[in-house]
Amino acid sequence: MNFPSIDFSWFGNGSVIALIAIIHVVISHGVAIGTIALMVTMEYRAHRTKNLALDALAKKIAKWVLIITTTMGAMTGVGIWFSTTVIQPDSIGALLRIFFWAWVAEWIVFITEVVLLILYYYTWDKWQDGRAKARHIKLGIVLAFASWMTMAIITGVLAAKLTPGLWVETHAFWNAFINPTYLPSLGFRMFLAILLAIALLSFFIRWRVKDVALRQEVFHVFGLWGAISLPAVFVLGLWYLWSIPTDAYDMIVWSTGMPENVFKTLNGIAFAILIIYLIWMIVKPKAVPWILSLIVMGSSVAFIGEFEVVRESIRKPFIIYDYMYANGLLEENREKYDEEGFLKHATWAKEREITEDNVVDAGREVFIGQCITCHTVDGWRSKRSLTNRMDGWTEDDMTSFIPTMHNVRVAMPPFMGTDEELEALAAYLSTEINGKRTNKKEVSQQ
Amino acid sequence: MIVASISPDNVLPIPAPIGLLEVLIVITFLLHIIFVNFTISLTAGAVGLETFGIIKKNRKYDNMAKIASYHASIHKSIAVVLGVGPLLMISVIYTQYFYSSTILIGKAWLSVLILLIVAFLMLYVYKFTWERWQHKKGLHLFFGIGAMAILFFVPLIFIVNVVSMLYPEQWATANGFFHSLFHYPQIWQRYLHFMLASIATGGFYFFIFYSFKKRKHVLQEDEVSLKRNGAKVGFWVTVVQLVAGFLLLFSFKPEIRMLYMGEDLLLTTLLILSIMFTLILCALLYKASEQDSGKSFLLALATFVMILGIMGWMRHELRESYLQPYLEDNPRTEHTTQNNNK
Structure with a gap:
């Protein structure tokens, strides 16, 4: 508790970050990276085949890319940062210091990308003939490269949270950035971005473009990109899975909240549908069923959500592997807190010392300091709600379980603090959950 | 507590x-x-x-x-x-x-x-x-x-x-954002200073944009209007800003305000320079709004950049002055050459 805390008591602090992040990933991958690659390819093909209708469609797509990325895309990107600052300040604070120069580079590329996108859209009509058109397409290619670069940089940061590799010992920037999952996750993400863009765009094309010949042309472009991306995603995905820590690998199914057979069936079906869809697009581009395009769009967005939730969850109990726990506490401080007390070192705790009168209040401070990043007292997600998880527990049940819970529940960080702090936490939780104290000693004294 | x-x-x-x-x-x-x-x-x-x-x-x-x-x-x-x-x-x-x-x-x-x-x-x-x-x-x-x-x-x-x-x-x-609006000093003075700066900058933007454009193209009637009215807005709002700036200065803690009013050589110089440049800019804008000459627009642009730079610098020094006592008591984990070599 180096900082004040915030409580989205019903929605959950973790859910706030997740919601913003998932919207951002759908837009940054599907629209900014994937769609830009498809759009520039469409423009190129239109130029080669002198297809004015295809050119006009590519321009229309450019307009939507501009509108979506400069509003929802940019703001949710900043939003991940805003929300982590508010909810996980220690974690984002550490990441900013580790990756400062990567973020500076990211910022410069980001500005470049936006300026190029503005130029690309607003010069479309002006740079229409002959050499000007060739120049416009080149501009598009540079734009696509810039948008890919933003991913190439930020993936270093994201991958390091799961596999910081040698950084944990050396604290050196390049050890953190070029970490064991950097390349596989970058490769996986870039082709995933293309597939997501195909899934998103093809639904709108199928729905809005009435000209069948034009649709055929577009699906031809998508089919080509899909034929490259789908096998690439599969192979790179396996490499990615192979390079994450075993403990994390074992948590994948668990983190989705699904039983293993449901997980496998759902993901298998979704993958099969995508294969069928792409084959259909290549073989019979005139007759792609709209219902299939809708299903593919829906399942792709759902997959992105699943991927992000899994990626964030399998790091547990850590937020930066082997360094910082999900609640922002450093692994190296564990002994210190156990001996000297957690509250004593919690700058923002309202109660720094436990007395007979403030036990419940002090317990709330421990809860805020160690639990609230992921848990709620009674929020909508039943797995995170302690009223649900600890229904019927007495304080004694809690005090005997909590010190060892990280052994049983591998996603949980260890409790850090003195016995008095543990008892205070149990007193607070019992008051919230049971509406009263349930410590035998306390109750018998009353 | x-x-x-x-x-x-x-x-x-x-x-x-x-x-x-x-x-x-x-x-x-x-x-x-x-x-x-x-x-x-x-x-x-x-x-x-x-x-x-x-x-x-x-x-x-x-x-x-x-x-x-x-x-x-x-x-x-x-x-x-x-x-x-x-x-x-x-x-x-x-x-x-x-x-x-x-x-x-x-x-x-x-x-x-x-x-x-x-x-x-x-x-x-x-x-x-x-x-x-x-x-x-x-x-x-x-x-x-x-x-x-x-x-x-x-x-x-x-x-x-x-x-x-x-x-x-x-x-x-x-206690939260809305309470904070009236809890801390400076807020509304800063807001006024910022909003006036925004409006003046917008006027100035059109003046500069069309002054540049005029060098290559003949401006249309709307564009000429935007250019001249831009200069006019820039001028009048900046005149009001001179007052708003002093309101902000007087919202600072006295010991910090005094740094800008003689106690600190750097800050006092910066403040005086910013006022001087602002007066020069006002004169240039006034001239540009009265007659469509625009010859001195490069000079106006240079003056504007100077003012901007000084304002940004003073703004930073203000934060440093306010935080100085806290920074001394709560040292930061500073960069060392050892980190640099890694």
Whole structure:
């Protein structure tokens, strides 16, 4: 508790970050990276085949890319940062210091990308003939490269949270950035971005473009990109899975909240549908069923959500592997807190010392300091709600379980603090959950 | 009761010499804020001109408004991306202060995301429906006014944050964003200073933009109007700004205000220079608004950049002065050459 805390008591602090992040990933991958690659390819093909209708469609797509990325895309990107600052300040604070120069580079590329996108859209009509058109397409290619670069940089940061590799010992920037999952996750993400863009765009094309010949042309472009991306995603995905820590690998199914057979069936079906869809697009581009395009769009967005939730969850109990726990506490401080007390070192705790009168209040401070990043007292997600998880527990049940819970529940960080702090936490939780104290000693004294 | 809850700094070292980061924060902030100024004032300008055009039944104002909305929607995208830089710098240099001040208004801070997404989408509707909704002016204006209202409000959230980080001893008694608006000193003076600067900058923007354009193209009637009226707006608002600037100066703690009024040589010099340059700029703008000469626009531009630079520098020094006592008591984890070599 180096900082004040915030409580989205019903929605959950973790859910706030997740919601913003998932919207951002759908837009940054599907629209900014994937769609830009498809759009520039469409423009190129239109130029080669002198297809004015295809050119006009590519321009229309450019307009939507501009509108979506400069509003929802940019703001949710900043939003991940805003929300982590508010909810996980220690974690984002550490990441900013580790990756400062990567973020500076990211910022410069980001500005470049936006300026190029503005130029690309607003010069479309002006740079229409002959050499000007060739120049416009080149501009598009540079734009696509810039948008890919933003991913190439930020993936270093994201991958390091799961596999910081040698950084944990050396604290050196390049050890953190070029970490064991950097390349596989970058490769996986870039082709995933293309597939997501195909899934998103093809639904709108199928729905809005009435000209069948034009649709055929577009699906031809998508089919080509899909034929490259789908096998690439599969192979790179396996490499990615192979390079994450075993403990994390074992948590994948668990983190989705699904039983293993449901997980496998759902993901298998979704993958099969995508294969069928792409084959259909290549073989019979005139007759792609709209219902299939809708299903593919829906399942792709759902997959992105699943991927992000899994990626964030399998790091547990850590937020930066082997360094910082999900609640922002450093692994190296564990002994210190156990001996000297957690509250004593919690700058923002309202109660720094436990007395007979403030036990419940002090317990709330421990809860805020160690639990609230992921848990709620009674929020909508039943797995995170302690009223649900600890229904019927007495304080004694809690005090005997909590010190060892990280052994049983591998996603949980260890409790850090003195016995008095543990008892205070149990007193607070019992008051919230049971509406009263349930410590035998306390109750018998009353 | 907590006197001032300042946490120990993050154990990981600040990744570069603080002096370098201080230079970067001033430069990146100025780049960001100038585009924010453009966005706010050009949106307001578009709404104002469109309304004026409806009242006067004069298409000329409508055309001018359309140009302003077009420019506003481009600058808003650049303003957002440029903002990432200074946010990065302030987070790294002032972690102990900025994070706390941010979390204390956490929900308002997150509302910035929704507010700006809505404002920006409204701006796009406003721009892209300009011709199509020529006969639905009420609906069209609704989108412009909506975007403008949000853009006028959002700076308050940022101002509360950067002011509150200067007053750690008042954190314990603050209670959320709306309470903070009146809890901390300086806020409304800063807001006034900022909004006037925005409007003046917007006027100045058109003056400079069309002065440049005039060198290669013959300007159309609307463009000439925008250029001259831009200079006029720039002039009058800057005159008012001279007063607003002093209101802000007098909202500082006396011991800090005195630094600018003789006790500190650097700060006093900067303040005097900024006033002198502002007077020069006013004179240049006045001349440009009276007659369409525009010969001295490069001089005006240079003066403007000087003022901007000095303002940004003074703004940074102000924060340093306020935080000085806290920085001494709560040392930062500074960059060392040992880290550098790794």
